[in-house]
Amino acid sequence: MSKSGKSFKKVEGVDPSSLPKNLEFPKVEAELQARWSTEGTYRFHENDTRPVFAVDTPPPTVSGSLHVGHIFSYTQTDILARFQRMKGKNVFYPMGWDDNGLPTERRVQNFFHIRCEANQPYEQGLDLPPILSTMTEKELEAKKLPQRNLSRKNFIEHCHKLTHEDEKLFKKLWSHIGLSVDWSLEYATIDDHSRKIAQLSFLDLHRKNELYQVEAPTLWDTDFQTAVAQAELEDREIPGAFHDIEFEVEGGGTFTIATTRPELLAACVGITTHPSDERYRSLIGKFAVSPLFGVRVPIFGSELVNPEKGTGILMVCTFGDQTDVQWWREQKLPLRQIIGRDGRLQPVNFSSPLFPSRNPEEASSNYQVIVGKTVKQAQKAIVEILQAKGALKNPPKPIQHAVKFYEKGDRPVEILTTRQWFVKLVDKKEKIIEYGSKIQWHPEFMYSRFKNWTENLSIDWCISRQRFFGVSIPVWYPLDAKGAIEYSRPLMPSQAQLPVDPMSDVPEGYQESQRGKPGGFIGESDVFDTWFTSSLTPQLGSHWEVNPERHRKLFPMDVRPQSHEIIRTWAFYTIAKAMLHEEKIPWKHIVISGWVLDPDRKKMSKSKGNVVTPSQFLDEFGADAVRYWSGLARYGVDTAFDPGIMKIGRRLAMKLFNAGKFVLAQGAIEGAITEPLDLAFLAKLKKQVEDAGRAFENFEPAQALMETEKFFWSHFTDSYLELVKGRTWGEKTSASDLAAKASAVHALRLGLSAFLRLFAPFLPYTTEEVWSYGFTAVSKSIHHATFPHAGDFDGVTAGDPAIFDAAMAAQSVINQQKTVSKVSIARPVVKAGMRANSKTIESFLPAARDVMAASKVEQIDWIKDEALSANEFRVETIEYGPEPVKT
RNA sequence: GCGAGCAUAGCUCAGCGGUAGAGCACUACCUUCACACGGUAGGGGUCACAGGUUCAAAUCCUGUUGCUCGCACCA
Numbered sequence: 001m002s003k004s005g006k007s008f009k010k011v012e013g014v015d016p017s018s019l020p021k022n023l024e025f026p027k028v029e030a031e032l033q034a035r036w037s038t039e040g041t042y043r044f045h046e047n048d049t050r051p052v053f054a055v056d057t058p059p060p061t062v063s064g065s066l067h068v069g070h071i072f073s074y075t076q077t078d079i080l081a082r083f084q085r086m087k088g089k090n091v092f093y094p095m096g097w098d099d100n101g102l103p104t105e106r107r108v109q110n111f112f113h114i115r116c117e118a119n120q121p122y123e124q125g126l127d128l129p130p131i132l133s134t135m136t137e138k139e140l141e142a143k144k145l146p147q148r149n150l151s152r153k154n155f156i157e158h159c160h161k162l163t164h165e166d167e168k169l170f171k172k173l174w175s176h177i178g179l180s181v182d183w184s185l186e187y188a189t190i191d192d193h194s195r196k197i198a199q200l201s202f203l204d205l206h207r208k209n210e211l212y213q214v215e216a217p218t219l220w221d222t223d224f225q226t227a228v229a230q231a232e233l234e235d236r237e238i239p240g241a242f243h244d245i246e247f248e249v250e251g252g253g254t255f256t257i258a259t260t261r262p263e264l265l266a267a268c269v270g271i272t273t274h275p276s277d278e279r280y281r282s283l284i285g286k287f288a289v290s291p292l293f294g295v296r297v298p299i300f301g302s303e304l305v306n307p308e309k310g311t312g313i314l315m316v317c318t319f320g321d322q323t324d325v326q327w328w329r330e331q332k333l334p335l336r337q338i339i340g341r342d343g344r345l346q347p348v349n350f351s352s353p354l355f356p357s358r359n360p361e362e363a364s365s366n367y368q369v370i371v372g373k374t375v376k377q378a379q380k381a382i383v384e385i386l387q388a389k390g391a392l393k394n395p396p397k398p399i400q401h402a403v404k405f406y407e408k409g410d411r412p413v414e415i416l417t418t419r420q421w422f423v424k425l426v427d428k429k430e431k432i433i434e435y436g437s438k439i440q441w442h443p444e445f446m447y448s449r450f451k452n453w454t455e456n457l458s459i460d461w462c463i464s465r466q467r468f469f470g471v472s473i474p475v476w477y478p479l480d481a482k483g484a485i486e487y488s489r490p491l492m493p494s495q496a497q498l499p500v501d502p503m504s505d506v507p508e509g510y511q512e513s514q515r516g517k518p519g520g521f522i523g524e525s526d527v528f529d530t531w532f533t534s535s536l537t538p539q540l541g542s543h544w545e546v547n548p549e550r551h552r553k554l555f556p557m558d559v560r561p562q563s564h565e566i567i568r569t570w571a572f573y574t575i576a577k578a579m580l581h582e583e584k585i586p587w588k589h590i591v592i593s594g595w596v597l598d599p600d601r602k603k604m605s606k607s608k609g610n611v612v613t614p615s616q617f618l619d620e621f622g623a624d625a626v627r628y629w630s631g632l633a634r635y636g637v638d639t640a641f642d643p644g645i646m647k648i649g650r651r652l653a654m655k656l657f658n659a660g661k662f663v664l665a666q667g668a669i670e671g672a673i674t675e676p677l678d679l680a681f682l683a684k685l686k687k688q689v690e691d692a693g694r695a696f697e698n699f700e701p702a703q704a705l706m707e708t709e710k711f712f713w714s715h716f717t718d719s720y721l722e723l724v725k726g727r728t729w730g731e732k733t734s735a736s737d738l739a740a741k742a743s744a745v746h747a748l749r750l751g752l753s754a755f756l757r758l759f760a761p762f763l764p765y766t767t768e769e770v771w772s773y774g775f776t777a778v779s780k781s782i783h784h785a786t787f788p789h790a791g792d793f794d795g796v797t798a799g800d801p802a803i804f805d806a807a808m809a810a811q812s813v814i815n816q817q818k819t820v821s822k823v824s825i826a827r828p829v830v831k832a833g834m835r836a837n838s839k840t841i842e843s844f845l846p847a848a849r850d851v852m853a854a855s856k857v858e859q860i861d862w863i864k865d866e867a868l869s870a871n872e873f874r875v876e877t878i879e880y881g882p883e884p885v886k887t
Numbered sequence: 888g889c890g891a892g893c894a895u896a897g898c899u900c901a902g903c904g905g906u907a908g909a910g911c912a913c914u915a916c917c918u919u920c921a922c923a924c925g926g927u928a929g930g931g932g933u934c935a936c937a938g939g940u941u942c943a944a945a946u947c948c949u950g951u952u953g954c955u956c957g958c959a960c961c962a
Contacts, residue, residue, distance in 0.1 A: 662921035
């Protein structure tokens with residue numbers, strides 16, 4: 001007998017009949033959710049001195065649609081948070097709701113069948129019934145019910161009402177999936193606190209001279225009728241056509257331009273061509289006259305023109321695209337804005353100096369055909385006129401081309417001149433990239449997306465939106481004696497006044513009665529881009545200027561989890577904000593989750609109709625199984641949705657539960673772990689525990705899960721558990737048998753405890769349930785127990801892993817022999833002739849008793865064969881006893 | 888056009904210098920007293936292709952192809 005190590009106390013076995021036969025997920029999940037909530041298991045302790053681990057949780061957009069992608073990424077974050085909690089950190093893990101912004105407005109419009117109409121009077125106590133809860137959107141459309149127009153205030157009230165309901169659904173799902181969020185830290189991006197922080201941010205940027213407002217060409221969505229930012233654009237391939245249109249040259253001659261936007265002909269302000277293009281060089285400096293409208297425009301040269309494209313000469317309009325804006329600025333061209341905010345062509349006066357037409361009457365009559373039409377309708381109409389007048393030189397040449405859309409919009413964005421607020425970012429791209437590089441990106445290559453995006457940023461951040469349900473831009477403008485708005489002298493609120501709504505609050509030094517009056521003021525009606533608020537999530541959580549001490553403790557946060565399609569928005573803006581406000585990075589790590597793809601590897605999206613809702617899988621496989629699927633995915637890697645993996649997760653949870661019951665049913669006297677096989681097993685487990693901890697520290701929990709699972713099955717349930725049954729079965733009486741049993745039982749318990757804790761971040765329900773059967777004396781909740789580490793094995797004699805390897809190999813070869821011989825595993829072997837090299841035999845012998853008992857082998861005759869490799873056993877002869885009698 | 892990622896068993900994926908791995912699926916056998924939501928075994932891959940480095944390459948380098956994605960261009 002080897003020297004004894006640490007002595008373990010006597011344990012009573014748990015009566016298995018007092019434990020459930022099978023793990024009933026719905027029951028266990030409900031019970032534990034209630035228990036964790038009552039006990040405050042996941043509470044953040046603000047005044048605690050332990051090191052903090054702060055999570056910058058993504059506030060989900062509360063648009064009412066839940067899909068598996070949500071579960072996937074949020075579970076991955078939860079796994080990290082749970083690990084850190086078990087490492088003894090004071091985990092700050094809040095949940096916010098991103099409930100303002102366009103998605104919400106759109107949903108509210110549909111849900112109640114309402115629109116916001118600025119001129120409507122407020123109706124006290126208006127509480128409309130939700131229409132969509134009784135019918136589908138299709139039915140609603142078919143019935144053509146009249147839509148109600150609500151005042152801004154009534155509209156916002158209904159937004160609050162619906163988001164509140166949606167938040168409840170989300171909260172239920174988050175609780176079900178077992179997110180270890182501290183629900184006392186719940187917030188919404190529209191609540192007073194968030195509005196205050198967002199407005200503080202605005203004031204701070206204003207103080208730092210990083211803001212400006214300007215009336216200038218900006219990206220405009222004509223459906224939502226609001227300005228949008230560069231980051232919110234996306235390319236879509238749509239059909240279009242080149243139209244060859246003939247222009248006259250003043251003083252004689254013609255040339256033909258090619259355009260995909262003939263409807264902008266009236267907005268033409270110039271003609272440009274490449275300076276070295278022989279075909280048109282002579283035209284530069286002359287003037288052209290547009291067909292149909294007869295407007296005189298300058299012809300100038302520009303290196304930006306590609307002679308290969310179209311006809312090599314083109315018209316500059318206000319505004320067809322970003323390059324037009326550049327030419328307009330450089331050449332100081334006039335502004336002929338013909339597209340209105342609603343995306344329709346607005347009236348134009350061809351007698352005015354702005355539209356100097358050679359023939360105002362003809363121009364007006366031509367324009368009459370398109371005025372009031374949408375861009376698409378106008379295009380069709382103008383092509384017909386051009387054709388009729390012979391100005392269209394060739395039939396339109398159809399092409400597929402990429403056009404910029406607002407990501408949530410249905411029509412291409414236009415560039416309109418409007419007054420907007422901007423944050424200066426283009427002048428500090430390099431610095432932003434540098435700050436981004438100080439953050440650890442997981443996976444690392446995602447940093448290049450951030451860098452790539454930032455390098456290509458060309459427009460400052462437009463933060464004003466002409467919408468309703470959002471955080472107000474906290475400014476007023478004075479009105480001069482004539483009632484004109486003095487934009488250059490915005491009135492700012494004081495910090496103490498925040499949050500303010502300039503539409504109902506009054507600036508200092510003014511009375512409400514002066515609103516809209518000459519010499520008085522008006523409130524800014526625009527709201528912030530939602531990213532302006534959500535780029536402050538770390539500051540929302542840390543309470544920034546509201547509570548500087550708390551801010552110091554929590555900021556920068558430890559980890560920002562998010563998906564990759566919002567690197568250019570959420571990650572980018574958050575990094576920029578932290579830099580602008582405090583010259584800091586917002587977090588030390590950013591973890592990018594992949595997407596959930598449908599089984600055909602297409603991205604799941606509502607429009608494709610391939611979205612899988614989570615609840616059916618939670619019900620079918622249990623939360624832990626769904627978490628297992630999430631936990632297996634590596635960061636940044638897209639994962640095909642696969643219920644098969646959840647099935648495996650459930651199998652793991654069941655196995656853990658059953659193995660746990662088996663182990664805890666064993667009772668044993670006080671004693672030490674002395675048996676070589678037990679010590680060998682623990683030596684292997686110790687290494688596994690260290691590997692798993694390391695993987696977690698490296699932000700690779702998927703690897704920890706994979707390795708732990710593999711080890712659990714192969715080394716614990718399939719082998720070790722079977723190998724020690726001989727020592728744990730039945731009543732033992734002799735001192736040596738009792739000691740051998742105690743050794744096994746204490747090792748089993750040590751092993752089980754480690755496995756439960758290793759799996760706890762992934763399978764919080766199953767592990768907590770099993771833990772409650774036998775380990776509550778260590779820690780009431782497993783989620784406050786220490787994550788397994790080498791110290792768990794202090795005092796346990798170091799074992800020889802080779803003994804375990806040899807035992808496993810021998811066990812396997814005997815099983816194999818029985819299977820090949822088609823005899824029952826339970827059939828005894830009277831005598832076996834086994835071949836192995838001497839080193840292997842030497843490793844095997846200390847475990848011989850256990851292997852022989854487990855495999856029911858009574859005698860082994862060894863043949864030494866040095867030609868065999870390590871742990872290679874061969875069964876030379878085998879002599880079976882009688883089949884065991886079935887009872 | 889620029890940049891990034893991926894390519895390994897029928898499927899989902901791990902491995903990332905030292906004899907090809909897991910689970911699922913498939914086949915055979917076993918109701919062995921924790922577990923049939925079990926168990927024991929088995930078949931199955933020239934690691935996309937072509938070069939190179941190395942004693943040794945799925946793994947490192949170069950190129951090619953294919954599939955994704957990001958950015959730019961988009962008259």
